[in-house]
Amino acid sequence: MVIIFRMKKNILFIILLIFLTSCVRFQTFDKTPTASSSIPTPVQLTPTVTTSQLTVCLGSEPNSLYPFGELNAPARSVLAAIYNGPIDNVDFEYQPVILTQLPTLENGDAQIAKVTVKAGDKIVDATGNLVTLEKGVKVKPAGCRNNACAITYDGTTTIEMEQMIATFRMRQDLTWSDGTPIVADDSLYAFEIQTETNVNSYLIQRTEIYEVADAYTLQWFGAPGFIDPTFFTNFWQPAPRHLWSEFPAEQLASIDIASRMPTSWGPYIVKEWIPNDHITLSKNPYYFRARDGFPKTDEIIFRFISNADVAVSELIAGRCDILDPSINLDNHIGLLQEMQLAEQAQAFVTTGMSIEWLGLGITPASYDNGYVVNQxxxxxxxxxxxxxxxxxxxxRQAIVDNVLFGATSVPASYVPKNHPTYDANLKAIPYxxxxxxxxxxxxxxxxxxxxxxxxxxxxxxxxxxxxxxxxxxxxxxxxxxxxxxxxxxxxxxxxxxxxxxxxxxxxxxxxxxxxxxxxxxxDLAEYALGVESVEPACHWFTSAEIPNESNAWSGTNLSGFSNTNYDIACQNAQSYLRGEQEYLNEYRQTQILFAEELPAIPLFYRLRVAATRPEVCGFALDSTANTLWNIESITIGETCQN
Missing domain, CATH: 3.10.105.10 (Dipeptide-binding Protein; Domain 3)
Structure with missing residues (x-):
């Protein structure tokens, strides 16, 4: 089990990602004429084309296809095939899919404005918490990004703070799979659904306004003081208002048109779902990339196989084309590598944002009321x-070599080695x-x-x-x-x-x-931590994340580690934007402090493992992308040449 944290910035979550491929097979049959006493009338024969299929084997059945629910890993793989984007994250970088571009300060679709606030206004304080502005609250005034320049509000005057604004421009050729155009109002509707059902509450609470600017444009206004490093992702995945709005928001997760046979915009639509057996997807005729020949495969079949031994056997037998990472293949890496050498399979292994930890009980809960020797x-x-x-x-190296077949490495930091903020000067402590x-x-x-x-x-x-x-x-x-x-x-x-x-x-x-x-x-505990975001998870070891009675025993800092300098560096890092030097500097400072203080021992970067049949091409395993992020491009066999 990996503990996954889903809040956008700092909530407890895991994580390993793939790019898959699918198969297309065409057969044509030419009629050979035979001798006859009369000349036959020429007949134009239509070539017979077989339906191309790709079978993806998942570790379990999806728990739902409702995109705003609590989803298991297999569900996310299926959703990637029926929804495209709206924003992909590949190799720690974000890519627009149904947006024309991501908003940036450079292209003018994002800005940091100065706004005047007064007592009673909702703002984000100097520690990142959403609060009502009142006397004694510490805030960062306009032009201030770190705790060193924060001030204490006097309760009477007005002050200027910074507010982030982002404009999102949707593609104008998007269509729901029932033929209805997708418009900005569908994204606003998704925001309304999630607000009503308390989904993604961290971001929604820090959103002052989310509104439609025109048919294909939306604007997001953050709460004053909320400087969001990933502001360019604050676009709500559209939902079909024309179909779902007749149902109360709290019922959507349990009705078929939202959770089992959803209308979507991606390369595929759900054709059938046979419980405990399989899900079949067929081509979406309204897919916005159809004119370019996508998707390459006619049907995707998802089978559910929880046993890794059975899954590998099904791969060999040709009844699975792809083994999804939701199947736990960690103990089969050696076998898959041997199969690859024998050209019986392709093995894919990568690491992501998840780490296996040896937690140290630095401050047990019994110390919360003071430590007493001998008691x-x-x-x-x-x-x-x-x-x-x-x-x-x-x-730890023996673990990597003997348990994980050398497919991962011993961490020196809480940040993955291939992450842009990783401090390459840090060296893992050797045995x-x-x-x-x-x-x-x-x-x-x-x-x-x-x-x-x-x-x-x-x-x-x-x-x-x-x-x-x-x-x-x-x-x-x-x-x-x-x-x-x-x-x-x-x-x-x-x-x-x-x-x-x-x-x-x-x-x-x-x-x-x-x-x-x-x-x-x-005293010691082995567990895994992961996050859905690709922002460095410095919050894992901040004092605010210590589970205790006041926060209902929730939080990621299981060791009970508390260090003021680390807390400040992490807070500062979260107040800068990607591309700003301070963003990099502060995250690297958290890594230096982590290496010095050792709030827990990182054992190894957890693996994401997948496998395909040898004929599958175009499949790649990425550290951060969804498993089937490019399913529309998958090919197999002879079609790989095209």
């Missing part, structure tokens, strides 16, 4: 030397037990019996009782991969005199609200 759990991780020692004593032992001894953990196979004891560790053994509770789920990882970590940590008490739990028990993870009741 609370020992304060194992307060000393930075201990956290560094654990990292040196963790053989070095001798350095780890030295750091443990500096922290006061001593080998009391000169037996390296027994756990060390606290001799002079700050805030830890004398002779406390260095034996840590280790919690995770019982998947095969995590059991393999745990075995490697247990052996490598033992080399440094660190003992583990390993316990495996079900996902429900481990991830329950106020449970072991979110309740901050662990």
């Amino acid at each position: 609370d759990r020992p304060n194992y991780f307060a000393d930075i030397y201990t956290r560094q020692a654990l990292t040196y004593c963790t053989n 070095d037990p001798q350095v780890g032992i030295s750091l443990l001894e500096q922290a006061g953990w001593q080998d009391h019996d000169n037996n390296p196979s027994t756990p060390r004891q606290a001799i002079n560790v700050r805030n830890v009782a004398y002779k406390t053994p260095l034996v840590l509770n280790y919690y995770t789920t019982s998947t095969a991969q995590r059991r393999q990882v745990t075995a490697i970590l247990e052996d490598s940590l033992a080399e440094c005199g660190i003992g583990l008490n390993i316990q495996y739990f079900s996902q429900n028990d481990l991830y329950a609200p106020h449970g072991l993870l979110f309740g901050r009741q662990f």
Whole structure:
């Protein structure tokens, strides 16, 4: 399980992406004339064309095709085939699909305006929270982007703040699959639906106005003080007002025309959905790229196969053309690589925005009312030397090599290595037990019996009782991969005199609200974090993200780490725009602080794995794009030559 955070800027979410291909087969039959006593009348024969098909095998059945619902990964793959865009994200870059261009300050479709605000107005304060302006609120006045120049409002005067405005221009050749033109009002309708049903609430709350400017143009006005690095994506995916508006917004997720057989604008439409078996898509005759020969395949069939062994067998048998990443193929990477060498398959592996973590229980929830030696759990991780020692004593490279077939790497940061903001000067801490032992001894953990196979004891560790053994509770789920990882970590940590008490739990028990993870009741825990956005997830370790009673035990900072300098750097980074030097500088500062403070140990970048039959062409696996983002271009076999 990967914990995925869906709020646009900083909410708890995972994540691995592909570009797929489909197949087109044509057969023509020429009649051969035979001898006859009379000359036959010439007959013009129409070539017989077979319906081209591509079978995509998913890890489970989509839970819905309602685009504004809580969707599982297979649903997102299917939706990519029936909706195009509206904005694609490929290799960490955004591309317009149903817009003529993305708004930028340079092209004039975006601007940062000065607006006057007064007491009682809704604004975004200096920490990024939506608040009512009143005395004592810290704000960033116009021209200020970081906390250093923030001011405290006096409660009476008017002040100028910055407001972002963006103009979105839709293509004018867009048509719903029932033939009705798509207009700007359909996007406004989607905004209204999501406002009523509390979907995407983070962005909606920070939107002052979203309005139609003309038939194909919309304008977005952010709340004063809301500087959004991805403002150019604040366009709401259109919804067919002419079909859906007769139903209450809260019912749309449960009616067929919105959730099972939706009217769409993409290359395909839903032809049939046989529960527990398959979904068939057929060409959308109104697709706006049809005149250019897209989509290349007539039908897409989605099958549901949860067992990875069965899925690989079906690929070999030709009953799956593509294995979607929603099938857990991590343990089959070696086999797929061998099949590729034998020209029996094509294997695709990439990393995305998701990381597997070894969480450190720096501040358990029991410390929230103060730490008491001999009553609370020992304060194992307060000393930075201990956290560094654990990292040196963790053989992460062995995990990458032996569990993940060398297909990923050991992280030095919370940011992916191929991300534009990644700080290439950072180096991952290597496995070095001798350095780890030295750091443990500096922290006061001593080998009391000169037996390296027994756990060390606290001799002079700050805030830890004398002779406390260095034996840590280790919690995770019982998947095969995590059991393999745990075995490697247990052996490598033992080399440094660190003992583990390993316990495996079900996902429900481990991830329950106020449970072991979110309740901050662990010493060490292995879990994954991911985000749907491609903005660096510095918020994962901010103080505001510590799960506690006041936020109903929700948040990503499971370690309970708190560092003022890190919080400020992350807040500052989120206040600048892509392309501004400060944006890059502040995100790199968060990475430097992360590497120094080690709020958690990044074990490896999680993989996204897919496979295709050898005949499939045009398929590529991207770090950030939706699995089937370019399904209209997929080809197979002889048509690959075209």
